[in-house]
Amino acid sequence: MSPPAPRPSxxxxxxxxxxxxxxxxxxxxxxxxxxxGTLxxGTLxxxxxxVPRPRLTPSVLAAVLTAVFxxxxxxxxxxxxxxxxxxxxxxxxxxxxxxxxxxxRPGGGAGDRDARPYVYLEGTPGTALQDRLAVTNSGxxxxxxxxxxxxxxxxxxxxxxxxxxxxxxxxAEVPLALTVPPAATxxxxxxxxxxxxxGAEVRVPVRVRIGGPTLAALTVEDVExxxxxxxxxLVNRGNALLRPRLAVRVEGVFGTLLDRxxxxxxxxLAPGRRVERTEPWPDAPALDAVTVRLRVxxxxxxxxxxxxxESYVPVAPAAGGGLLLLGGxxxxxxxxxxxxxxxxxxxxxxxxxxxxxxGAPPGTGASHRGPDPDHRPLxxxxxxx
Numbered sequence: 001m002s003p004p005a006p007r008p009s010x011x012x013x014x015x016x017x018x019x020x021x022x023x024x025x026x027x028x029x030x031x032x033x034x035x036x037g038t039l040x041x042g043t044l045x046x047x048x049x050x051v052p053r054p055r056l057t058p059s060v061l062a063a064v065l066t067a068v069f070x071x072x073x074x075x076x077x078x079x080x081x082x083x084x085x086x087x088x089x090x091x092x093x094x095x096x097x098x099x100x101x102x103x104x105r106p107g108g109g110a111g112d113r114d115a116r117p118y119v120y121l122e123g124t125p126g127t128a129l130q131d132r133l134a135v136t137n138s139g140x141x142x143x144x145x146x147x148x149x150x151x152x153x154x155x156x157x158x159x160x161x162x163x164x165x166x167x168x169x170x171x172a173e174v175p176l177a178l179t180v181p182p183a184a185t186x187x188x189x190x191x192x193x194x195x196x197x198x199g200a201e202v203r204v205p206v207r208v209r210i211g212g213p214t215l216a217a218l219t220v221e222d223v224e225x226x227x228x229x230x231x232x233x234l235v236n237r238g239n240a241l242l243r244p245r246l247a248v249r250v251e252g253v254f255g256t257l258l259d260r261x262x263x264x265x266x267x268x269l270a271p272g273r274r275v276e277r278t279e280p281w282p283d284a285p286a287l288d289a290v291t292v293r294l295r296v297x298x299x300x301x302x303x304x305x306x307x308x309x310e311s312y313v314p315v316a317p318a319a320g321g322g323l324l325l326l327g328g329x330x331x332x333x334x335x336x337x338x339x340x341x342x343x344x345x346x347x348x349x350x351x352x353x354x355x356x357x358x359g360a361p362p363g364t365g366a367s368h369r370g371p372d373p374d375h376r377p378l379x380x381x382x383x384x385x
Contacts, residue, residue, distance in 0.1 A: 099200035101139035102166075104193075106204060107132030107173040118205035119193065125210060126182040132173040133159070133193055133204065137166040145197035147174060152270060153208045154191025156180065178208065186212025187239030190270050207241075214240045216300025218269070222276075223294055223308040230279040232294055232306065236269040242298040243268055248279055249295075252288045262297065269298075288312050 106116040121129040137143040143166045149157040160175045176193070193204040217238035224231050236242050244265050250258035258281060267275060284290075289311045297303045 099198060099202065101137070102143050102197065103136045104145070104195035104202040104204055105134055107134040118207055120207045121178055122209040123180050123211065125180050125184045125212070128177050128179045129208070130175070130177055132175050133195070134171060134173045135164060135166050135195060136171040137168060140168050142167055143197055145195045148194050149191060150194050150203070151191030151206070153178070153189040153206045154193060156191070156208070157193060157206065178206070180208065180210055184210050185239040185271060186210050187214045187271050188241030190241060190268065214238070214300065216240045216242060216298060216302040218242055218244055218296055218298050218302035219304045220294050220296045220306045223292060223306045225281070225284070225290070225292060225308065225310040228280070228282050228284055230281055230292055230294070231276070232279070233274060233276045234269060234296060235274045236271050238300070238302065239271045240300055241268055241270055242300070242302060244296050244298045247295040249293045250281070251291045251293070252285060257285065257288070257290060262295070285312050
């Protein structure tokens with residue numbers, strides 16, 4: 001085996017690039033390879049070891065989310081002073097205007113589940129009916145309330161005492177007597193019992209059924225169309241409490257424009273009561289002749305129907321046509337007036353006269369000539385000369 005050939009030495013004018021060993025940055029000493037030939041970590045001699053990148057582990061992510069949630073919770077939590085001020089400001093009042101520390105409701109119920117929604121009484125004309133109104137004071141101070149009746153049936157009620165003081169943490173029941181007038185019409189009557197205290201007011205409904213023959217009668221009146229809505233009035237002509245239902249239908253020249261089936265209205269119509277209501281109709285036509293038909297019904301066979309008509313004409317074309325017509329009439333009148341003035345003021349030219357014949361005396365002409373032979377009398381025309 002022959003020995004390896006010696007490597008040629010580089011000359012100064014050799015064009016091949018030279019390999020420069022890597023140098024360490026200033027202030028650092030390049031690592032020296034151990035006897036094994038490599039640096040710790042598997043790095044070759046003369047190379048800088050890679051810098052490890054931070055990784056987002058689940059524990060780090062959980063810590064970041066916890067910190068963000070704590071900051072948000074701290075920002076949303078009011079300060080103790082502000083919370084105390086808001087609690088003091090809301091004491092004695094609840095959302096909707098109802099009192100927070102006292103209540104009034106029909107008596108007889110031991111709790112909220114046993115409480116009646118309203119006071120209901122039945123009797124014939126001239127009888128006195130008995131019931132109670134419960135006032136509960138859940139505050140820490142005594143409560144003084146004033147009691148009165150409102151409405152038709154509420155005006156018939158009389159309390160044992162119009163002003164009642166209820167101790168703290170106490171529930172008191174105030175007796176009341178409701179006397180039906182002797183001339184009351186049989187049927188249903190409604191009203192309210194009103195309790196006022198600590199700047200708040202509580203109304204308890206009252207329903208009274210008056211014995212005797214009942215009559216259910218309902219009418220719909222004063223139907224009109226105005227401003228994209230249908231206005232009408234409902235009147236209870238009977239002696240029973242009615243809950244009306246309404247159906248709306250609008251017919252135009254080319255067919256049905258609106259058809260709403262019968263639906264209950266959110267109201268109770270006491271006997272003799274009149275209520276004005278509005279039915280929205282935002283998509284009324286711009287050019288049409290419509291007929292509105294309202295049908296109302298209620299329990300007891302009460303029914304009625306009302307019809308109203310309306311014509312829709314665009315404002316701009318009508319106004320333009322009217323102005324055009326007025327302009328034409330004015331132009332014709334002005335032309336006739338100018339023609340009449342021209343006929344009166346222009347003098348007529350004189351009729352031309354024929355010159356006098358030769359040898360005729362002065363002053364003779366066509367107007368002074370003798371009679372025309374053609375106009376002589378017949379006797380002279382036929383005579384001999």
